[in-house]
Amino acid sequence: MKAVNKRNLAVVTLIVILVVFVMWRERDSEAVAVFKSQELPTESGPRAGLLAPALTLQGSDGSTYQVGGKREKAVLLNFWASWCDPCQQEAPELNVIAAKYKDSLDIYGINVTSHDYKPNAERFVKKFKLTFPVMYDQKGEAFAKYNGAVFPTNVLIDKNGVISEIILGILTPEELEAKITALIGS
Structure with a gap:
């Protein structure tokens, strides 16, 4: 009887060791898969999943603002024009989100000033009391970097500097906020 108990104990011990080993390997391979899925792209361009094209613009407040690379916060780039009705509809909601x-x-x-008139854009900023930094893209170079085609164009960029989405045209406030919360949570 003692030999049977020793054998059973050895079998149970071996099974426990195998289970622990298998669980350890699965956890290790999951960690590798998670690490690989979080690797950053190396290419930049105006498309979701790529690094955001770098740009530096001076704000109307005199500060310099940069996009490109890792940062502490996610970014929403809002390309607009003062004559654009959807831009006017969206401005109050952007203040709320900001x-x-x-x-x-x-x-x-x-403001894509190359498609606008700067005094009109300045009136737009005052009228809607924009609470976030405003820049004037005098030559349309920033808009071109993001393949801008319509107003408004909103570019969502995560903390790693990767474009999450480019939104052409206006969304409902609820749709925009859902995209913002997903961006922040990523």
Whole structure:
């Protein structure tokens, strides 16, 4: 009887060791898979999944603002024109989002001045009391870097500098906020 107990104990011990080994290997391979899925792209361009093209613009407040590379907060680039009706509809909601997510999101309003008249754009900023930094893309170079085609164009960029999505045209406030919360949570 003692030999049977020793054999059973040896079998149980071996099974426990195998289970622990298999669980350890699965956990290790999951960690590798998670690490690989979080690797950053090396290519930049105006497309979701690529690094955001680098740009530096001076804001109307005199500060310099940069996009490109890792940063503390996600970014929403809002390309707009003063004559654009959807841009006018969207402006109050952008103020709300800027205030609500100020700790985790930067909004940069970029007037594409090459398609606008700067005094009209300045009136737009005052009329809608924009609370986020506003820049003037005098030559349309920033808009071109993001293959801008319509107004508004919103570019969502995560903290790693990767474009999450490029939104052409206006969304409902609920749709835009859902995209913002997904961006911040990623």
